[in-house]
Amino acid sequence: MSKPALRPQGDYQPAGLSRRLAAMLYDSFLCIALLIVVAFAYKLIQMGIYGETQLRQWSDAGALDGDPLLSTLLLFSLFGFFAKFWTHGGQTLGMQVWGIRVQNADGTAISLWQALLRFLVAILSGLMLGLGYLWVLFDSRKRSWHDLYSNSITVQLPKHAHRK
Numbered sequence: 001m002s003k004p005a006l007r008p009q010g011d012y013q014p015a016g017l018s019r020r021l022a023a024m025l026y027d028s029f030l031c032i033a034l035l036i037v038v039a040f041a042y043k044l045i046q047m048g049i050y051g052e053t054q055l056r057q058w059s060d061a062g063a064l065d066g067d068p069l070l071s072t073l074l075l076f077s078l079f080g081f082f083a084k085f086w087t088h089g090g091q092t093l094g095m096q097v098w099g100i101r102v103q104n105a106d107g108t109a110i111s112l113w114q115a116l117l118r119f120l121v122a123i124l125s126g127l128m129l130g131l132g133y134l135w136v137l138f139d140s141r142k143r144s145w146h147d148l149y150s151n152s153i154t155v156q157l158p159k160h161a162h163r164k
Contacts, residue, residue: 003108006090006101012155014142015100019156020133026094031078038077042070083115099157102147110152117150 047055058064085092087109090101102118104110110118125132125145132145139148147153 003104003111005108006103008157009107010158012101012157014136015154015156016142017133017136019098019100020136020144020154023092023094023098023100026097027092030093031081034077034081035074038074039070042073079116079119082119083112086110086115086118087112099159100154101157102152102154104152110150114150114152118146118152121146121149 043055050058055064082092085095086102090103090109095101102110104114121132122144125135135148136142136144141153143153
């Protein structure tokens with residue numbers, strides 16, 4: 001299956017750390033909203049199944065603390081958010097605002113597998129006090145750990161290309 005070429009095409013410079021962090025901050029607000037909606041829907045479904053009284057009893061007893069199903073749903077929701085944007089257009093909403101895009105070296109969209117690798121390594125990078133993100137400052141081609149492990153690049157689009 002051929003990979004779709006992203007538009008606009010061109011040989012773009014690697015994105016710097018400041019743009020990446022700005023896009024991450026923007027996307028973090030969207031992700032928080034997504035997590036709130038998913039958790040709310042999950043709790044509404046639970047309430048419909050078990051009833052408010054039963055949920056309150058479980059909550060008071062601490063039985064709902066660290067709900068693994070909810071945690072899994074939230075993680076899958078976040079991955080779905082990033083995977084959809086990265087594999088269809090190469091840009092999350094924050095990346096669109098800051099004019100950066102993730103892509104393969106040939107200008108095509110990354111695969112779902114690459115998106116999964118990016119997602120998991122980005123989490124690991126964050127857990128390691130941002131070292132994987134700061135790697136951009138030391139790599140000659142401005143690649144982060146998640147760029148390296150997913151065999152993708154993050155480029156800065158020209159101003160006229162990302163404002164359309």
